[in-house]
Amino acid sequence: MQKLYTLGCLALILLLFSCNKPTETQEESNEPTMSESEKRLAKYTSFKLTTDLSKLTEKEKQMIPLLIEVAGLMDNIFWEQAYGDKDALLSSISDEADKAFAKINYGPYDRLDGNKPFIEGVGDKPAGANFYPTDMTKEEFEGAELEGKDDDYTILRRDSAGKLIAIPYYEAYKEEYEKASALLAQAAELAEEPGLKAYLEARSQAFKDNSFVKSDYVWMDMKDNTLDFVVGPIETYEDGLFGRKAAHEAYILIKDKEWSSRLEKYAAFLPELQKGLPVEEKYKATLPGTNSQLNAYDVVYYAGDCNAGSKTIAINLPNAEEIHESKGSRRLQLKNAMQAKFDKILLPIADELIAEEQRKHITFNAFFSNTMFHEVAHGLGIKNTLDGKGTVRDALKEYASTIEEGKADILGIYMVTQLFEKGEIPQGTLEDFYVTFMAGIFRSVRFGVASSHGKANMLRFYFFQEMGAFTRDAETGAYRVNFEKMKEAIAALSAKILMIQGDGDYDGTVKWVAEQGKIGADLQADLDRLNDANIPVDIIFEQGKEALGL
Numbered sequence: 001m002q003k004l005y006t007l008g009c010l011a012l013i014l015l016l017f018s019c020n021k022p023t024e025t026q027e028e029s030n031e032p033t034m035s036e037s038e039k040r041l042a043k044y045t046s047f048k049l050t051t052d053l054s055k056l057t058e059k060e061k062q063m064i065p066l067l068i069e070v071a072g073l074m075d076n077i078f079w080e081q082a083y084g085d086k087d088a089l090l091s092s093i094s095d096e097a098d099k100a101f102a103k104i105n106y107g108p109y110d111r112l113d114g115n116k117p118f119i120e121g122v123g124d125k126p127a128g129a130n131f132y133p134t135d136m137t138k139e140e141f142e143g144a145e146l147e148g149k150d151d152d153y154t155i156l157r158r159d160s161a162g163k164l165i166a167i168p169y170y171e172a173y174k175e176e177y178e179k180a181s182a183l184l185a186q187a188a189e190l191a192e193e194p195g196l197k198a199y200l201e202a203r204s205q206a207f208k209d210n211s212f213v214k215s216d217y218v219w220m221d222m223k224d225n226t227l228d229f230v231v232g233p234i235e236t237y238e239d240g241l242f243g244r245k246a247a248h249e250a251y252i253l254i255k256d257k258e259w260s261s262r263l264e265k266y267a268a269f270l271p272e273l274q275k276g277l278p279v280e281e282k283y284k285a286t287l288p289g290t291n292s293q294l295n296a297y298d299v300v301y302y303a304g305d306c307n308a309g310s311k312t313i314a315i316n317l318p319n320a321e322e323i324h325e326s327k328g329s330r331r332l333q334l335k336n337a338m339q340a341k342f343d344k345i346l347l348p349i350a351d352e353l354i355a356e357e358q359r360k361h362i363t364f365n366a367f368f369s370n371t372m373f374h375e376v377a378h379g380l381g382i383k384n385t386l387d388g389k390g391t392v393r394d395a396l397k398e399y400a401s402t403i404e405e406g407k408a409d410i411l412g413i414y415m416v417t418q419l420f421e422k423g424e425i426p427q428g429t430l431e432d433f434y435v436t437f438m439a440g441i442f443r444s445v446r447f448g449v450a451s452s453h454g455k456a457n458m459l460r461f462y463f464f465q466e467m468g469a470f471t472r473d474a475e476t477g478a479y480r481v482n483f484e485k486m487k488e489a490i491a492a493l494s495a496k497i498l499m500i501q502g503d504g505d506y507d508g509t510v511k512w513v514a515e516q517g518k519i520g521a522d523l524q525a526d527l528d529r530l531n532d533a534n535i536p537v538d539i540i541f542e543q544g545k546e547a548l549g550l
């Protein structure tokens with residue numbers, strides 16, 4: 001049985017380019033020149049993951065070290081999936097900055113620079129990472145009669161005769177799966193909240209028999225927990241060949257009940273918002289589930305896929321479409337990680353690129369809301385193409401994630417506009433949301449063409465430019481939002497993307513991405529200003545028992 005996935009969301013993120021020349025001021029100062037490897041590493045700035053542990057019970061505190069151990073196992077598996085032999089790679093690298101950078105990227109490819117190899121002699125990153133034999137073509141895969149090849153939880157290999165075989169994860173990663181299962185069972189014993197206990201037990205079982213979807217249902221029913229643990233094979237972005245194989249990751253999360261209550265009310269608006277989408281009836285025929293949950297968390301540990309390159313700041317799970325249809329989904333806003341990106345990246349970007357009189361509109365509240373509505377927007381639109389031939393995801397193939405992320409961004413801000421005008425968003429002004437959204441585009445295009453989010457933001461930048469949603473001051477290089485035209489552009493782009501999805505328009509997508517899914521010379525020059533100002537592209541975490549004071 002083939003599981004159909006919608007796109008979970010790695011939220012906003014980003015990247016920059018590695019060839020940032022020293023600025024004139026740096027050349028004039030006596031600072032030691034940074035090596036190329038040090039410059040690459042400087043794209044990331046460090047942030048300590050902590051939270052108020054007094055919200056946890058003693059037993060919950062005892063669970064955290066167990067969960068960290070499981071997270072470490074997911075980290076090892078992700079290394080294997082993304083690259084292969086971690087220890088062999090790291091021990092072959094002598095430059096300390098390169099070694100640190102390889103750890104951030106889970107391999108020798110710069111995730112913020114189109115997966116460009118930064119270690120000599122490693123060759124290009126295989127599109128299918130290490131999920132498939134590197135010499136396997138798409139045609140060979142598609143022609144192979146092989147049970148389990150389309151399953152999200154198998155890897156493909158060759159047998160001794162060179163024939164393709166599919167190996168279930170629980171066999172491929174047997175040692176880690178057995179340990180993870182045992183540790184989760186141990187954590188479940190400590191759990192006092194019945195929902196969390198049931199979920200940890202179900203997840204423990206899933207590591208024995210791939211019943212991840214079943215345990216996702218249990219996760220959906222868990223509502224009163226403070227401690228949460230997202231763990232296992234989850235997102236499919238790492239599989240650049242088919243976008244199907246699930247990569248391993250883990251997040252340890254502590255619910256922020258105060259901010260969560262602020263968010264609760266928005267999930268109820270989904271059906272109404274779906275009806276209000278700026279597109280013909282047929283493109284919005286599905287009614288979204290109404291029992292979706294929206295909560296804010298402090299994240300205290302990242303591992304594997306979500307910790308590679310740019311960091312996720314919001315999650316929309318589970319991915320299985322069958323659950324979306326029957327139960328909706330859960331949207332997790334990672335508040336402390338968002339605050340880190342806002343303070344360390346978005347504000348400095350705005351100071352460089354946004355017109356001075358509009359900078360007052362860059363607010364954390366708007367950033368948090370835009371990110372939150374991005375997550376909510378994944379639940380809008382339709383999942384299957386109008387011709388009845390299958391899912392949007394299958395129709396749009398390797399561009400499915402780019403278009404879905406683009407959809408979430410634009411429908412998110414479209415919804416903000418709608419709700420704001422209805423008076424349902426009490427904080428801030430529409431100008432805050434729009435200018436913060438614009439600054440967010442610069443933040444996200446820095447993730448580069450290797451990232452679905454990066455590409456989606458490039459498409460949006462040029463769409464907005466053509467519609468006059470912003471202007472660029474030729475003299476100062478500052479960008480200024482035109483609020484009226486921005487509003488029109490938001491509706492127009494929402495319609496365009498919803499129709500691409502509904503029509504399953506692969507050819508149109510290929511053409512659009514080829515024309516506008518890249519960074520032109522003008523935009524590049526402006527992004528270079530960010531690099532010259534040493535504004536980091538993303539964050540890395542200081543995390544673990546010590547960071548938490550456990």
Ligand code: ZN
Pocket residue numbers: 008009010011374375378404405408
């Ligand atoms: Zn997303």
